[in-house]
Amino acid sequence: MKTRILFNELVTRDGFQNEPMFVPTDTKVALIDGLSRCGYAKIEVTSFTSPKAIPMLYDAQEVMARIERVPGVEYTALVPNVRGAERALECHCDEINVVMSVSETHNQANLRMPRDKSFAALTDVIRLAGEHPSRTPVNVSLSTAFGCPMEGDIPEGEVLYWAERFAALGVRGLTVCDTTGMANPTQVARMAEILQRRLPRLQLTMHFHDTRGMGLANVLVAVQQGIVRFDGSLGGLGGCPYAPGASGNICSEDTIHMLMCMGHETGIDLDALLVLARGLPVVVSHVVPGHLIKAGRVDTRAGKGDSGPGPVRFCAGQAGVFNESAVAEVAAGFHGSPGPSSHLKEFS
Ligand SMILES: [Zn+2]
Numbered sequence: 001m002k003t004r005i006l007f008n009e010l011v012t013r014d015g016f017q018n019e020p021m022f023v024p025t026d027t028k029v030a031l032i033d034g035l036s037r038c039g040y041a042k043i044e045v046t047s048f049t050s051p052k053a054i055p056m057l058y059d060a061q062e063v064m065a066r067i068e069r070v071p072g073v074e075y076t077a078l079v080p081n082v083r084g085a086e087r088a089l090e091c092h093c094d095e096i097n098v099v100m101s102v103s104e105t106h107n108q109a110n111l112r113m114p115r116d117k118s119f120a121a122l123t124d125v126i127r128l129a130g131e132h133p134s135r136t137p138v139n140v141s142l143s144t145a146f147g148c149p150m151e152g153d154i155p156e157g158e159v160l161y162w163a164e165r166f167a168a169l170g171v172r173g174l175t176v177c178d179t180t181g182m183a184n185p186t187q188v189a190r191m192a193e194i195l196q197r198r199l200p201r202l203q204l205t206m207h208f209h210d211t212r213g214m215g216l217a218n219v220l221v222a223v224q225q226g227i228v229r230f231d232g233s234l235g236g237l238g239g240c241p242y243a244p245g246a247s248g249n250i251c252s253e254d255t256i257h258m259l260m261c262m263g264h265e266t267g268i269d270l271d272a273l274l275v276l277a278r279g280l281p282v283v284v285s286h287v288v289p290g291h292l293i294k295a296g297r298v299d300t301r302a303g304k305g306d307s308g309p310g311p312v313r314f315c316a317g318q319a320g321v322f323n324e325s326a327v328a329e330v331a332a333g334f335h336g337s338p339g340p341s342s343h344l345k346e347f348s
Contacts, residue, residue: 002263002264002265003223003228003264004228004264004265004266004267005223005228005229005230005259005264005265005266005267006041006042006228006229006230006267007040007041007042007229007230007232007252007255007256007266007267007268008040008041008043008044008076008205008229008230008231008232009035009040009042009044009232009233009234009252010044010231010232010233010238010249011035011234011235011238011280012028012031012032012043012044012045012046012063013044013045013046013047013057013077014044014231014233014237014238014249014347014348015233015234015235015238015248015249016028016056016057016284017047017054017056017057017238018238018239018248019056019237019284021284022055023283025059025063025066027283028046028059028063029063029066029067031234031283032045032067033067033068034272034275034276035234035273035276036067036068036069036070036073037269037272038268038269038272038273038276039266039267039268039269040073040267040268041072041073041074041229041267042073042074042075042076042095043073043074043076044076044077044078044097044231045060045064045067045076045077045093046059046060046064046077046078047060047077047079047080048060048061048077048079048080048084048085048087048091049078049079049080049084050080053080060077060091061087061090061091064077064088064091064092064093065091074094074095075093075094075095076093076094076095076096076097077091077093077095078097078098078099078141078348079096079097079098080098080099080111080121081121081125082124082125082128084125085125085128085129088136089128089134089136092134093136094136094137095137095138095139095172095173096125096129096136096137096138096139097138097139097140097141097175098122098126098138098139098140098141099111099140099141099142099143099177099347099348100115100118100119100122100140100141100142100143100162101115101118101143101148101179102115102142102143102144102145102148102154102158102162103143103144103148103150103151103154104151105148105151106143106144106148106149106150106151106179107143109150110143115162119162119165122140122166125138126138126166126169126170126171127169130170137171137172137173138171138172138173139171139172139173139175139203139205140163140166140171140173140174140175141174141177141207142159142162142163142174142175142176142177143177143179143347143348144177144179144180145159145176145191146176146177146183146187146188146191147178147182147183149180149182156190156191156194159176159195160194160195160198163176163195163198163199163202164198164199167199167201167202171202172202172203173202173203173204173205173229174195174202174203174204175205175206175207175231175348176191176195176204176205176206176207177207177348178206178207178208178209178218179209179348180209180211181208181209181210181211181212181214181215181247182211182212183208183214183218184214184217184218185214185217185218185220185221186221188206188218188221188222188225189221189222189224192204192206192221192222192225192226192227193225196225196226196227203229204227204229205227205229205231206218206222206227206229206230206231207230207231207249207348208230208231208249208250209238209239209247209248209249209250210236210248210249210250210251210289211239211247211248213247215247215250215251215255216250216254216255216258218250219250219255219258219259223259223264230250230255231250232249232250232251232252232255232256233248233249233250233251233252234252234253234273234276234277234280234290235251235253235277235280235281235284235288235289235290235293236248236249236250236251236252236254236288236289236290237249237280237284237288237289247289248289251288251289251290251291251292252273252277253270253273253274253277253290253292253293254291254292256268256270256273257270257297257298270297271297274292274293274297277290277292277293278293280293
């Protein structure tokens with residue numbers, strides 16, 4: 001069966017927040033403008049968190065102000081508290097994404113507060129967004145929904161409990177996050193079934209990490225269960241402080257390619273996306289986990305396959321963005337500007 005998949009790109013938030021080197025604002029804006037033209041349903045642009053917590057994203061307001069808002073694309077941002085929500089609303093974000101962990105221990109480690117305190121703070125955010133003249137919708141991301149690196153198994157009932165509490169506050173969407181890549185396909189199928197049955201009115205998104213190589217299998221089984229919304233990160237950037245060196249979010253272009261090969265509709269111009277993906281190693285100054293930029297896309301017509309990677313190059317391509325001079329500037333900056341590190345990050 002052919003399904004219309006709605007993809008949410010996270011590279012400039014979940015991807016970049018983990019990078020040690022600051023990505024210049026110009027480059028972020030160029031990348032987001034390029035992604036906008038690729039046909040995404042949603043782009044998580046940035047995080048309105050304290051610059052001290054995530055120095056990489058201190059330029060959230062400037063980025064939001066400068067990106068081109070392509071009709072049909074929703075521009076969302078992560079918001080940790082009321083102050084962040086005020087900033088996001090000033091910037092006319094199309095959606096506010098809030099995050100907390102299902103695991104008490106992980107919430108303490110990630111957000112430095114117990115879950116009840118997080119819930120109270122996010123309740124204020126949801127109220128503020130609802131009362132704002134823009135009536136900006138809120139999505140809640142539940143981290144460690146498929147397992148916690150400290151607590152181990154997370155019972156599905158626990159995920160459902162928090163999901164229902166947020167649903168009662170009027171959130172539009174729920175993202176269940178496999179923050180450290182612990183989910184397996186059987187578990188994903190069960191979670192998808194339970195959440196759709198119990199909370200049929202919520203926009204349900206699945207957020208997988210490929211930490212242990214189960215990412216695409218989890219996407220596949222989720223699609224089979226009727227899930228149509230997925231988060232992903234260009235090049236597979238992103239990661240987790242509790243699993244150093246591990247792969248990050250599922251790779252957007254790999255996932256989209258798989259779904260397209262299967263005949264699903266993604267609305268995404270994969271060739272334009274690959275141009276951006278191939279520039280990413282230059283932007284972050286290291287190789288990225290994605291497969292497709294190395295192997296090229298599958299084309300069953302003889303001799304028509306993607307010519308594959310070649311040297312990592314940065315080119316404007318059809319998307320006409322992400323220009324080479326910006327990249328050269330970034331590449332030059334890599335040799336001297338590690339951003340200050342921080343242990344407090346909003347991992348989803
Ligand atoms: Zn994540």
